[in-house]
Amino acid sequence: DVKVTQSSRYLVKRTGEKVFLECVQDMDHENMFWYRQDPGLGLRLIYFSYDVKMKEKGDIPEGYSVSREKKERFSLILESASTNQTSMYLCASRQRQGWETQYFGPGTRLLVL
Amino acid sequence: DQQVKQNSPSLSVQEGRISILNCDYTNSMFDYFLWYKKYPAEGPTFLISISSIKDKNEDGRFTVFLNKSAKHLSLHIVPSQPGDSAVYFCAASNNAGNMLTFGGGTRLMVKP
Numbered sequence: 575d576v577k578v579t580q581s582s583r584y585l586v587k588r589t590g591e592k593v594f595l596e597c598v599q600d601m602d603h604e605n606m607f608w609y610r611q612d613p614g615l616g617l618r619l620i621y622f623s624y625d626v627k628m629k630e631k632g633d634i635p636e637g638y639s640v641s642r643e644k645k646e647r648f649s650l651i652l653e654s655a656s657t658n659q660t661s662m663y664l665c666a667s668r669q670r671q672g673w674e675t676q677y678f679g680p681g682t683r684l685l686v687l
Numbered sequence: 688d689q690q691v692k693q694n695s696p697s698l699s700v701q702e703g704r705i706s707i708l709n710c711d712y713t714n715s716m717f718d719y720f721l722w723y724k725k726y727p728a729e730g731p732t733f734l735i736s737i738s739s740i741k742d743k744n745e746d747g748r749f750t751v752f753l754n755k756s757a758k759h760l761s762l763h764i765v766p767s768q769p770g771d772s773a774v775y776f777c778a779a780s781n782n783a784g785n786m787l788t789f790g791g792g793t794r795l796m797v798k799p
Contacts, residue, residue, distance in 0.1 A: 578730065609789075614696065615689075616776055616789035617731070632786065664730055676787070678723075678730030 577601070578667055578679035586685045593652040595682050597665030605668040606648035607676065608632075608640060610661040617664060623648055624671065655686045690714045691779050693790035700797050706764040708793050710777035713758065717779040721787065722751060722762050725774045734775075735762070767797045 581596035599606065604625050609617040609632075619632030621640040629640050637659060641649045648667075652659055662683050666676040691712045700706045710720075718739040723731035737744040737751045737760070744751050750763045764771055774794050778787040 583728075614791045616691070616693075616791040617778075617787075618789070619786060622786070633788075666730070675733040678732070680728065680730050 578665055578677050580663075580665055580679040580682050582682050583680065584683050584685075586687065587652075587655050588687050589656060591652075591655050591686075593655050593684065593686075595650040595652075595663055595665075595684070597648045597650070597667075597679055598646050599648075599667035599677070600646065601667065601669070601677075602645065603667040603677075604645075604670045605674075606642065607666040607668070608638075608648065608650045609664045609666065610634070611664055611681070612661055620650065655684075657686050660684060660686045688713075689791070690717075691777060691788050691790040693775075693777060693793045695793050696791070697794040697796070700767045700795065702769055702797055702799050703766045706762075706767045706771065706795055706797065708762040708764075708775050708777075708795065710760045710762075710790050711758060712760075712779050714779070714781060714788075715758070716781040717788075719780045720751070720753060720760050721778045721780075722749075723776045723778060723789075724771075725776065725792070731776060764795075767795075769797050769799050771795060772797045 578599045607622040608620040623642040639651045664681045665679040668674045668676045721736040722734040725731040753760045774792045777790045
């Protein structure tokens, strides 16, 4: 069974703080993704990574950066958190590129005050 | 502008009846479509998919229909069960599945 875990379920941060969200998958998947979910907007892709040290921008990368130093771990970084980054953040992984299913973590609900 | 739209934010259905969830898309380059289901406090889980070379795909109680000319797909759940109550997202891809574009979701409530 694929397991994708996220470091926190709930997080409260202040405007301007640096925020790290971590995601770990245990199935040796090549691809990993970060999405944010907002009411009415569905899931929007922030960044994804094909492999270690590789990253590609998604639809809404502004204000975010990512790091993938190890295959199983993909980190999302908010350099200077802002209130409009209050959202649910979902990590996903996939075996490889193509039509493979994406497996999601439980999400981190981030509140920026 | 959203390329994938689910125009009904919520749907309420009686147990045993059919649930029909709809999804429209604007990008004619999309060639692969998926439905994900999401329970509260959990991540979305894959439900069913269809490629553009087909117009129907079935998996047990779940059937997805694709109408390419109308750029419309629908998910049918028959019979609906209370455990199907969740938020359903449709998603589409146009580049060998590398990136998915999601709709806004439809909250399905199945009443016992």
